[in-house]
Amino acid sequence: MDWTPAPRRSSAMRREQNLALVGAVVSGAVIAGGLVLLLVARVNPDGAARMRGVMLDLTTPVWSVVRAPFDGAGRAISWAGDYLGAVSRNRAMEAELAEAKADLQRAAADRRALASLRKLDKVRDPARRVVATARIVSATSGSVVRSAMIAAGRGDGVGPGLPVIGADGLIGRTIEAGALSARVLLLTDPGSRVPVVVTRTGEAALAVGRNTPNLVMQDRVGADVPLMVGDTLVTSGDGGVFPPGIPVGMIISIGEPPQIRTAASPVGAGYVLVEAAYLPLPVVDAPPALDAPVPIEARQGKASPAKPQS
Amino acid sequence: MMNRNAPPWRLMDAAERRRYWWGHWRMGIPALSTLLLVLVMTAPLVVPVPVFPQLALLGVFVWSIFQPGLMPPWVAFLVGLVADLLFAQPLGVNATLFASAAGVVRVLENRYGHHAYNFDWGMAAAMVIVFEVLTWQLMALAGKPVPLLPLGWQVLTSIAAYPLVAAYCARIQRRAFGPDRAR
Structure with missing residues (x-):
């Protein structure tokens, strides 16, 4: 009578098969769920904003602690370099200072003239306002999205959609904010489009990121003056996010499309300014939709001044 | 269909049950070590092209070879969700791809x-290439198209980084699940 092991093995095998089947179904469901999430993200890109903010708040402190010793070492090196090169730099700076003083006198006269002209014309300029000064904590290079984290968040008044400006020029704009930290979309991201104007010719265009070191210039508007290598680009103030006149970059090749090297790099930016959006678009209440047909008398009564009823 | 290794549940008191459940903490090690790799990928290395290797994908790949039971597709999916949140990508890009990677492995x-x-190295290389191409496609599907060519840098560095990730996971594997550990 050797029948004992057979039933047990078959039930174990059945169990294995069932488990494998359940595993395959769960795997398929999970992958399908991921694709559904993607479609949701396409329809509603701002979903999960709070969760993103929480994740930012969790990671930013880690990197600000981890990078502190490296920052210290870098500062020591640059301090030593300052001492070694002090004399030659001092001479160069004195020469520059003399030129700058002459420029400054001319600029003061221009400023007076401009102020009086504006008074005549009643030009209204929105004021720029600094929301926060923060340091760039980290910038991801492990992802297809080019972004940096800064150590200032909703607690400091930083929300999404604010311009971020470094000492040398534009860095990017904020896209997400947690309580203590915010994420900056850098100029080099493929989703970044900055309205710029060429300072020499006044031609307007968009500076578009390509996930490469340089930006490209697209959608040029206005008189077709040929570009020159070395032309500088500043923000034009169109679109209402970036204030006008902030350096964006320099043309380094005039092929098609023209390539732009960014003025500021987030590498050595250190501290950056987060400003209020230059001219945020006003929120307009949509007029209530009227489905019901309105009688002509009622419409006329609305249009003409109401007569006293009595 | 009964589990012959089940503990004598009715004979255990509360403390013993707690100890029994906490004794399973090692099951979370593959997921946690992969999450650590995700966190490392947000390191402040500021290069204007995406050059940082896809450590998280390699982690999912290696763990689903070493511990297939502890890195099933749904765990890879959760790791991918965290990666999406951390890398500011549309929710679901990395989640879908990591889960598919675990399934393919x-x-x-x-x-x-x-x-x-x-x-394994060759398989990982092929997987990284397919991953980047699908990332390109899924980003376009999610409405945020990116150019494909800069992702080539990440393919190169990821293939080069495979031995590092394999050594890291193997070290954890020996420490946590090695022969001197009773499981």
């Missing part, structure tokens, strides 16, 4: 079990 392991290290 499972199929490949069933097909070609017990293979050499260089075969």
